[in-house]
Amino acid sequence: MTEIKNGDHPLFERMCSIVGPEHVTMEEFARRAYTRAPFYALGGGGRGKTPGIVVRPGTTEEIAEIVKLANETHTPIVPKGGGGSVSTFPPLHVGGETNILIDTHRMNRILDIDREYMTVTAECGVILSQLSEAVRKEGFHVYTVDVPIHMDTVGGVLSGFLGGGEPSDMATCGTMNDYLLGLKLVLPTGEILETGGGPGTNVHQKKFLHREAGAPDITGMFLGDGGSFGIKTEATFTIHPYPKVYLPGISDMGTDENMWPAFNQLVCTAPYPYTRLLAFREPGGPWYFVHIIRAHSKEEAGLNKMTLEQIVKANGGGPAQVGDEVMQIANMFSARRLGQQTLPVGSTMTYFGEALIPRLQSLEYLKDINTLLDETVGDLDIYKRVDFVVPYLRATTITGVLLYFGKGTTRDEASRRMYDKSIKRMEELFTTKYGGWTETCQGESAAHSASAWSPATKDFMKNLKKSLDPNNILMPGLWRI
Amino acid sequence: MDMDHLEQLRSNVLKCMGCGVCRGVWDRRDEAMCPVWATGLCFEDSTPRGRVTVAQDLLEGQFEYSLPIAESLYRCTDCASCAVTCDAMDPETGKPIIDVPGVVRAMRMDLVDNSLVPPLVRDYFKAVHVNGNPYKLPQAERGAWAKGSTAQAYSGQEYLLYVGDVGSYDERGMKMARFVSEALGRGGVDFGILGSKEMSDGNDAYALGEWGLFGYLADGNITAFKKAGIKRVICLDPHSFNAFRHDYPGMGADFEAAHYTQVLSEIMKSGTLSVQGYAARVTYHDPCYLGRHNDTYEAPREILNRVPGLELVEMKRNKENAFCCGGGGGNFYTDMLGGGQNSANRIRAREAAESGAEILAVACPLCAKMLEDGIRAEGLEKILAVKDVAEIILEATGSQ
Numbered sequence: 001m002t003e004i005k006n007g008d009h010p011l012f013e014r015m016c017s018i019v020g021p022e023h024v025t026m027e028e029f030a031r032r033a034y035t036r037a038p039f040y041a042l043g044g045g046g047r048g049k050t051p052g053i054v055v056r057p058g059t060t061e062e063i064a065e066i067v068k069l070a071n072e073t074h075t076p077i078v079p080k081g082g083g084g085s086v087s088t089f090p091p092l093h094v095g096g097e098t099n100i101l102i103d104t105h106r107m108n109r110i111l112d113i114d115r116e117y118m119t120v121t122a123e124c125g126v127i128l129s130q131l132s133e134a135v136r137k138e139g140f141h142v143y144t145v146d147v148p149i150h151m152d153t154v155g156g157v158l159s160g161f162l163g164g165g166e167p168s169d170m171a172t173c174g175t176m177n178d179y180l181l182g183l184k185l186v187l188p189t190g191e192i193l194e195t196g197g198g199p200g201t202n203v204h205q206k207k208f209l210h211r212e213a214g215a216p217d218i219t220g221m222f223l224g225d226g227g228s229f230g231i232k233t234e235a236t237f238t239i240h241p242y243p244k245v246y247l248p249g250i251s252d253m254g255t256d257e258n259m260w261p262a263f264n265q266l267v268c269t270a271p272y273p274y275t276r277l278l279a280f281r282e283p284g285g286p287w288y289f290v291h292i293i294r295a296h297s298k299e300e301a302g303l304n305k306m307t308l309e310q311i312v313k314a315n316g317g318g319p320a321q322v323g324d325e326v327m328q329i330a331n332m333f334s335a336r337r338l339g340q341q342t343l344p345v346g347s348t349m350t351y352f353g354e355a356l357i358p359r360l361q362s363l364e365y366l367k368d369i370n371t372l373l374d375e376t377v378g379d380l381d382i383y384k385r386v387d388f389v390v391p392y393l394r395a396t397t398i399t400g401v402l403l404y405f406g407k408g409t410t411r412d413e414a415s416r417r418m419y420d421k422s423i424k425r426m427e428e429l430f431t432t433k434y435g436g437w438t439e440t441c442q443g444e445s446a447a448h449s450a451s452a453w454s455p456a457t458k459d460f461m462k463n464l465k466k467s468l469d470p471n472n473i474l475m476p477g478l479w480r481i
Numbered sequence: 482m483d484m485d486h487l488e489q490l491r492s493n494v495l496k497c498m499g500c501g502v503c504r505g506v507w508d509r510r511d512e513a514m515c516p517v518w519a520t521g522l523c524f525e526d527s528t529p530r531g532r533v534t535v536a537q538d539l540l541e542g543q544f545e546y547s548l549p550i551a552e553s554l555y556r557c558t559d560c561a562s563c564a565v566t567c568d569a570m571d572p573e574t575g576k577p578i579i580d581v582p583g584v585v586r587a588m589r590m591d592l593v594d595n596s597l598v599p600p601l602v603r604d605y606f607k608a609v610h611v612n613g614n615p616y617k618l619p620q621a622e623r624g625a626w627a628k629g630s631t632a633q634a635y636s637g638q639e640y641l642l643y644v645g646d647v648g649s650y651d652e653r654g655m656k657m658a659r660f661v662s663e664a665l666g667r668g669g670v671d672f673g674i675l676g677s678k679e680m681s682d683g684n685d686a687y688a689l690g691e692w693g694l695f696g697y698l699a700d701g702n703i704t705a706f707k708k709a710g711i712k713r714v715i716c717l718d719p720h721s722f723n724a725f726r727h728d729y730p731g732m733g734a735d736f737e738a739a740h741y742t743q744v745l746s747e748i749m750k751s752g753t754l755s756v757q758g759y760a761a762r763v764t765y766h767d768p769c770y771l772g773r774h775n776d777t778y779e780a781p782r783e784i785l786n787r788v789p790g791l792e793l794v795e796m797k798r799n800k801e802n803a804f805c806c807g808g809g810g811g812n813f814y815t816d817m818l819g820g821g822q823n824s825a826n827r828i829r830a831r832e833a834a835e836s837g838a839e840i841l842a843v844a845c846p847l848c849a850k851m852l853e854d855g856i857r858a859e860g861l862e863k864i865l866a867v868k869d870v871a872e873i874i875l876e877a878t879g880s881q
Contacts, residue, residue, distance in 0.1 A: 027549045027550075029549070030553070033526040033535060036499045037499070056524070083525065083530075103524065150500075150505075
């Protein structure tokens, strides 16, 4: 427990004057509610540092006032969105017990949907599914992450590594960040900055749909910053006509010898004959491909399906005859759901070793991570484990193992073991042996990622942070460099 | 500090993985489903996920129950939207493995055991305990709604019409009780009423955690029903229906309970009650204690669909996805939720208006009152009126 007691945070009165007393709390139970991260995977235990005070600003200007006050009093700030980070958040080593946690959920307005220029501008407290539905009603699609779509905010996802998820069309269409045109944000000193296509443009700018059109890509500097370089308050994305045809399928790909050549051929085929693809298997079982084809016409979808099926067949695969359990796993991956529907009574799930891995080394990595898994939690009651490889842009995959625990095992126990027994080895595998990466730039895992930065990168980041945040107010110590 | 009730749910509470989907899933339900979250005025602890987090922290001894925790917990309207939104499903039961409404109720019961209830909740308990009803009105006036109606005192009829606190004492509820009574009478239903012998059903006392008071009230009703030989009960209020159906059987009750829309639906199917016509566009609001808590969605719609000329249109959120009016879980009496412009009843009034309906049909006296207030607050009185299903049927028979 922290030492902060109700009513004794030094900035309480001044915070109340900025946002209104109804939007400030110092109650311990309320502050601790912000320290929970789902999944309890990496990062050691899953409960973050308890802030000293929580504030819920409603405007960019209110956030600017809070940041100025924090600078004046040298009080650390932790911005928080939907609370979907898979890594411990707020990070345990960020700031002190007087931390100000900024809850951005009041800033949840869709500000503009421009059909002519095909853009959407929203406040950064908007939850992604809210954003997605707002543009869908207008007949458009916005690329967002998948699994945390119902919990994560625009600001949280842009500050992390795609919020720990991925867009449904990731491999073929790029990431959510690729569709970001500009940001409005509050810098660590309290100034408000609008980024966009160049000098004189800003987050609401319509004409230049490239971030680097007239200046360096300042917007990009704030992506994946873990909230350390600024607090995002508005974002503008490009949107696209909604693809109306949806064609899913599942193929039985047998052994590694069949699956792997087909996988590599599919991810190197242009144009892509799928919008989403994943490979998965249970240990000892056959590999399956799940594919989703999205298209604007049945003809376009049919052509893609034919191409995909030809590649599958040429490599010894074919249509899968699968039972309910395999279909449930397939549905979990392909739908915007969390996957607990596939669980037996009383069990919970987590990911083990999920990381971005160079594509050609994915299967080798999978063997290593399975060996480590056996050593770490092999004796626990694991109801089901599923190896998976998902294309992530051309050169990379997201590879890992999904664990479903049986009734006798709690996720917490497994997470503790992962942290105590295998986190260092995982880091070595992720970053040293395979040159891959964990999937988070925020929370406790940000420091794990930063540990692999080169000395030059560390120096650059130190100087950049010092320049932007001379009083070290925003997420101080996030990267531990 | 006593937390026996929460302790019993320990394994349930620890299963929550904290994803936060319980707050609302936009592509399935279009907006936040939790009425507390929807106000935009709450901190994380007042969301369903936050409530479970608080429960976990209590079980882990991070802090103890307190009045501020009580104030947070008593904002919940027990609407059970979190229970249908949760993705963590038990494949054997088809229900979520985490019973968030049950966890909230357990914590409220602990709060009562520890004498940690906010003043508004305490006042409700006191009023019911002392007066037998939250309106602090005499028990003798409980049957006043029936004056001038054809309803007779119960004397062995097939059914008891149980009207509950709101139907007995609230002006809007009394009006609804008269409509239901008349519609049942016109349909040839053989029923009687208990009048001043009826006691509060206790549903909301239980939802607020006062299980001792609930037990006292339930025992009183069960005894009175047994003494009168009552075997079948028609409920005006889904809150009563919920208590009679789920909670009374465990206390020795041996009667069947039905909501009035279920009985009216059967009457209309049989042709006993004939309606002429009703030229209006109508939308129907699902009460949480009839819908999500008791899975009764079709009976009210079947009634309305049998009325010639009536065009039934659905709000964008309906049936199990219906948005709460804000009056459940005792909030009708305590108003702990609040919410201003985004209070639940105002949001729901706006949704009803967006449906294009001119009549907002209800099947619960609490919803009727909440939604009428919401319509007034939104300035929608000229385009939208609240009517209960029985009132619409009576008007369709040409009797109103």
